Amino acid sequence: TMSDAQAVTVSNLKKRKGEDNGKTEDYLLDQRSEDLFRIFNETYQEIQNRIQTLKDLEQRQKLLRDRIDDNAKKSVNILSFNVGGQKFAISKNSLLADSKGDTYFHHLFSSQMAPDFNGEFFIDRNPRFFGRILDFFRNGKMDYSGMTHSEQEAFQTDLDYFQIIDENLLCFQPHPSPVIKLNPNRTEVHKTTDVESWYTVVANRTASRYILKVLQLEDLSRSSARVGFRTDKNTFFLFSFKNGHLRPKDKVYTKPIKQGDVIEAISSDTMIRFKVNGVDQGIAYTLKEPWDLYPVVQIRAKGV
Numbered sequence: 001t002m003s004d005a006q007a008v009t010v011s012n013l014k015k016r017k018g019e020d021n022g023k024t025e026d027y028l029l030d031q032r033s034e035d036l037f038r039i040f041n042e043t044y045q046e047i048q049n050r051i052q053t054l055k056d057l058e059q060r061q062k063l064l065r066d067r068i069d070d071n072a073k074k075s076v077n078i079l080s081f082n083v084g085g086q087k088f089a090i091s092k093n094s095l096l097a098d099s100k101g102d103t104y105f106h107h108l109f110s111s112q113m114a115p116d117f118n119g120e121f122f123i124d125r126n127p128r129f130f131g132r133i134l135d136f137f138r139n140g141k142m143d144y145s146g147m148t149h150s151e152q153e154a155f156q157t158d159l160d161y162f163q164i165i166d167e168n169l170l171c172f173q174p175h176p177s178p179v180i181k182l183n184p185n186r187t188e189v190h191k192t193t194d195v196e197s198w199y200t201v202v203a204n205r206t207a208s209r210y211i212l213k214v215l216q217l218e219d220l221s222r223s224s225a226r227v228g229f230r231t232d233k234n235t236f237f238l239f240s241f242k243n244g245h246l247r248p249k250d251k252v253y254t255k256p257i258k259q260g261d262v263i264e265a266i267s268s269d270t271m272i273r274f275k276v277n278g279v280d281q282g283i284a285y286t287l288k289e290p291w292d293l294y295p296v297v298q299i300r301a302k303g304v
Contacts, residue, residue, distance in 0.1 A: 086127035
């Protein structure tokens with residue numbers, strides 16, 4: 001028979017064993033709960049990803065349907081152009097959009113000019129940049145990418161011919177004085193009267209870089225010009241064509257500028273520098289802090 005002490009020991013062992021089994025069962029239950037929760041999260045995330053994929057597909061299909069519908073509407077009124085022997089086409093709605101202003105094309109169709117027997121409007125111009133011009137009417141953005149300086153000048157000649165103004169183009173603000181004359185796109189500045197005073201022409205927006213070509217420059221003893229930047233607080237950072245001095249520093253920076261020279265003004269962080277005919281002239285100004293800078297030209301006397 002089992003003594004009382006032995007019975008207590010056996011009872012305690014059974015109790016501990018039961019507690020251990022309970023702990024094991026609790027652990028297994030916790031583990032299963034974690035596994036189920038993980039599976040649920042993974043399944044839920046997979047469902048969400050599939051829903052997003054379907055939404056993206058639906059949005060893409062709607063975008064394509066809208067584009068097809070838009071082209072279908074435009075196809076009933078297509079305009080064809082023969083530009084220097086090369087054929088182009090665009091919808092009338094795109095070409096005559098009100099937002100593009102009063103251009104050559106608005107006058108072309110208001111004049112009731114009829115197309116030729118091929119159904120085309122002939123324009124006696126080089127077709128090189130005409131595709132870029134039509135893209136401007138399609139999407140409202142002028143593409144200057146990949147152009148050399150000479151190509152940009154030729155492109156600007158076409159824009160002037162068709163009386164197209166790119167509002168995003170860096171250009172000069174209209175000047176109140178009749179002494180100052182700007183071309184239609186406000187990219188050229190001319191002063192024709194022989195007056196001993198300075199006139200300042202400021203760009204329409206800030207820019208960190210711009211290129212300027214000296215189209216005409218007569219005797220520097222009678223005329224001069226300065227180019228550079230101006231801040232909102234009317235602080236100027238310029239250099240003079242006449243002697244190559246920085247203004248207002250009055251420090252020699254480069255050689256005098258000649259007719260035909262190409263000047264590139266560059267601002268970067270707190271430094272301003274200039275290039276003349278592609279040659280970097282070094283740091284002209286070091287600023288205490290970065291500024292929003294406007295391109296500026298100052299001219300004096302006749303011939304600039």
